[in-house]
Amino acid sequence: MNTYYFDNGATTKVKEEVLNAMIPYFSEHYGNPSSVYGIARDAKKAVEEAREKVANLIGANKHEIYFVGCGSEADNTALKGIAYAKKKQGNHIITTKIEHPAILETCKFLETQGFDITYLNVDEQGFVDLNELKKSITDKTILISVMFANNEIGTIEPIEDIAKIAKSKNIIFHTDSVQAVGNVRINVHEMGIDMLSLSAHKIHGPKGIGALYVKEGIDFEKFMNGGHQEKDKRGGTENTAGIVGLRKGSRTCK
Numbered sequence: 001m002n003t004y005y006f007d008n009g010a011t012t013k014v015k016e017e018v019l020n021a022m023i024p025y026f027s028e029h030y031g032n033p034s035s036v037y038g039i040a041r042d043a044k045k046a047v048e049e050a051r052e053k054v055a056n057l058i059g060a061n062k063h064e065i066y067f068v069g070c071g072s073e074a075d076n077t078a079l080k081g082i083a084y085a086k087k088k089q090g091n092h093i094i095t096t097k098i099e100h101p102a103i104l105e106t107c108k109f110l111e112t113q114g115f116d117i118t119y120l121n122v123d124e125q126g127f128v129d130l131n132e133l134k135k136s137i138t139d140k141t142i143l144i145s146v147m148f149a150n151n152e153i154g155t156i157e158p159i160e161d162i163a164k165i166a167k168s169k170n171i172i173f174h175t176d177s178v179q180a181v182g183n184v185r186i187n188v189h190e191m192g193i194d195m196l197s198l199s200a201h202k203i204h205g206p207k208g209i210g211a212l213y214v215k216e217g218i219d220f221e222k223f224m225n226g227g228h229q230e231k232d233k234r235g236g237t238e239n240t241a242g243i244v245g246l247r248k249g250s251r252t253c254k
C-alpha cells in the first residue's frame, strides 16, 4: 500500500540532497567548530556558510542569525531573552490567542515571573485586530509577538502593519515564522521585523535545528548558559550536520 503524506505543516520529509549534504559532517568533517585545527575549520566553514544562506533566505545579515535547537527554542529565546533584558523598562508583552504552544506556554511561564501578557483576539479567519493591538499598548510594553502564519488554519497575519505599530512605539516586534519560511516571501529588514523564529524540519531539513534572527543592536538575555558559541548567546557545541541540513533545506524555499 502506498502512503501519501499531506501534513507538511507538522513536519516534512528530509530531502535526499539534504541528507547527503549532512552525512560528511558526521564522518570526515566531524570536528568541533570551536577547535582550531583542520577538521574543525571545515566544520566552522560549513556553519558560517549556512549562517549566510539562512540570512539570505529572510533578508537578514549573517551576524543577525543565531542557530538554536528548534523553533520552540527560538521562540523561548526571543520571549525570555527580551523579557529579562528589558524588565527594568517594562513587564508587558502582547501576543495572540492563536500562537503555537512554544509561545503560549512561554508566556504562561513569564506570567509566573511577574510579566503581564495580553493575548489578542482574532476574527473568524484568524486575523488580529490592529485597533485592539494599538489599544493594548501601554508604557510598560516591551515586546509584541505575533506569528507570521498560523499552524492550524494558515492565516497570514498583517506583519508589516504590526511591525509599523511596534516601531512607532519603540517596541520590539518578534514573529514566529516557523510555518511561513519557505511558503511566503520574507525580508525582515524591509518588513520591519526585529526578531524571527524558524525551524529546519518544516522546510525539508532535519529535526532538532532552528534559527533565531535578531536585528543588529537588539540586546537579549541568553537562554542557554555554557560555552561562548553563537556570540556567547547559546552555549553548546554547534550541531554542524543539522546546520548544514538547515542550509540545504533552505534551498527548497522559493
Ligand SMILES: Cc1ncc(COP(=O)(O)O)c(C=O)c1O
Pocket: 009, 010, 070, 071, 072, 073, 075, 100, 102, 147, 149, 150, 151, 176, 177, 178, 179, 199, 200, 201, 208, 210
Ligand atoms: C508556528 C509554530 N511555531 C513553533 C513550532 C515549533 O517548532 P519546533 O517543532 O521546531 O520546535 C511549530 C511546530 O509545529 C509551529 O508550527
